[in-house]
Amino acid sequence: MKLSELKTDVTLGEEGEWVTMTGGWRAKVRSTQCKGYRKRAARNLHANRRFYARKQSPPPEVTDKQALECVVEELLVDWDGLEDDDGQPIPCTKENAYEILGNPEYRVMLDDVSDAAGEFETFKFVEAEEDRGN
Secondary structure, eight states, rough: GGGGOOBOOOHHHHOOEEEGGGGGGGGEEEOSSSSHHHHHHHHHHHHHHHHHTTOOOOOOOHHHHHHHHHHIHHHHHESSSBBBBTTOOOOOOOHHHHHHHTTTGGGGHHHHHHHHHOOOGGGGGOOOOOGGOO
């Protein structure tokens, strides 16, 4: 395998890329390698240090809250294609994101954003055709 085939687009990872999610809605997500996410993840590790010092895991309500904050504050940039039951578009706001993605009934949406943000293919570097000499 050529090393260049494992190259990611760092700028795309910081700015976000549109990804189609379960059900057809789309989300613009940043990479889990973006600076904001890495900083927040480090803060969460630090906040949970008392559990780790006792060789315990933080309770699920703590890690669920931290995961939701990471997605809403650092990974999710925008969405489209989400409508309420009356067919009206649901705007991507922090308030809406916390309400929807924090609802256990919509956990698949939170998981989809997290998965896309950590997926290599989402941010794979694609050389422009003119850069290849064609």
